[in-house]
Amino acid sequence: MHRAREETLANEELAVALLSIVLPKSQWRLRLGAAMLAATGNSPARIANLAIQERSEQVVSYIAQCGRQVEPENDFWDKLLALLPNPTYQPAPDVLPHITRFVAMTGVTRKGQETIMQWIRPTRAAA
DSSP states (O other): OOOOOOOOOOHHHHHHHHTOTTSOOOHHHHHHHHHHHTOTTOOHHHHHHHHHHTTOHHHHHHHHHHHHHHOTTOHHHHHHHHHSSOTTOOOOTTTSOOGGGGEEEOSEETTEEOOOEEEOOOSSOOO
8 A cells, every 4th residue: 555645835835725716715714824824934925926826816915915904014914915916906895804804803901992913823833
């Protein structure tokens, strides 16, 4: 019996695969793809190339715009948007998840009532 050789997907490949427009609509899958898109160490150039190849650049663009709103100091999002052909894509309402689906948010902190958003991403790089 032959065992299939397991190939490891890079985080960029997994992210773009999860964000593929050819798969059935799944808010959960898109949220997971957004988290993988922001994994530490991802290459904006590699993601942009993969997104263009897979025709998912609009989804990636929308998520990157959301990421830039949440993390304006993180130049990853600006670099990624600069490499995409339509960096200001706005989907029709209810097509893609709202920005709040990609983040962890507070409502009440020690300072009182305030909203702090943190992008959800893997905490550990793939081995």
